[in-house]
Amino acid sequence: MRILSLFSIVGLSSAQSILDLGSSFPSLTKLSALIGSSPLLSALLTGTKDSTFLAPSNEALTKWLQGNHSQDFIDATLSYHLLTGNHPTILLNNEASFISTALKNPSYENVTGGQRVQASKTENDNLVIQGGVVHIIDTVLQIPLNVLTAMAQAGLSYAVGIFSLGLQYAQPNSTISNATINGSDLTYFVPNSPKALFTVSNTTITTQIQLGQLTAYHFVVGSVLYSSSLKNGTVLTTFAGLPVIVRVLEDGTKYINSAKIIASDYLIASGVMHVIDD
Secondary structure (H helix, E strand, O other), rough: OEEEEEEEEEOOOOOHHHHHHHHHHHHHHHHHHHHHOOHHHHHHHHOOOOOEEEEOOOOOOOOOHHHOOHHHHHHHHHHHHEOOOOOOOOHOOOOOOOEOOOOOOOOOOOOOOOEEEEEOOOOOOOEEEEEEEEEOOOOEEEEEEEHHHHHHHOOOOOHHHHHHHHHHOOOOOOHHHHHHHHOOEEEEEEOOHHHHHHHHHHOOOOOHHHHHHHHOOOEEOOOOOHHOOOOOOOEOOOOOOOOEEEEEOOOOOEEEOOOOEEEEEEEOOEEEEEEEEE
């Protein structure tokens, strides 16, 4: 995502709102039309204060709307572009920040306080202002997906195999299956290696419950723990009821027990996913 422009809603005339952006900024006419045709978005964005709106440009929306999306999905997606609080890029850290949004539709997310976006500092010129902030962006943000779809989209083929097997052998209505599919505020530590898949595929475990427990050992319920929240020595209790320990080395490398975290902060519908090497 590239920020094309930054300005303050306060900088517009006092009579204007996000609904009127198209009249002042020709690159936002499609966005204004979409908002104006949706009662939900019009109500959400009218009189917005102390918030940041990531406004997709006409070019971005033209490309995205080729997907022939439903009105419900359009509403959810643009709600995901409204962030809580003022966030000029100058106030962001070099490390990624995870900011809550107005997307609070359980059909698309299951994170307390609304789904998050990941933001980091850019090289753009910045303004520190009061009131609302609008960034014009060149891409429509994608709402985070469920964990299995997110794994597949990220190319984590071994992880897809491991979790698919775990859910296959867990009973369909078991607490493990329900937590994986319908759970909220989850943190996953996903193994993605041929060794891990081989272990699961060739395990001598004979009961479905035990194999399901193997899956449950790789996620935590009730806490969305982004990489910045993983502190050295923290003990986490997995859904299997067993503890794991976070270790952080001097160079910043992080481990869950002896498994190295090799990729972090994949946003998913129910929280966040990290990839481990074993």
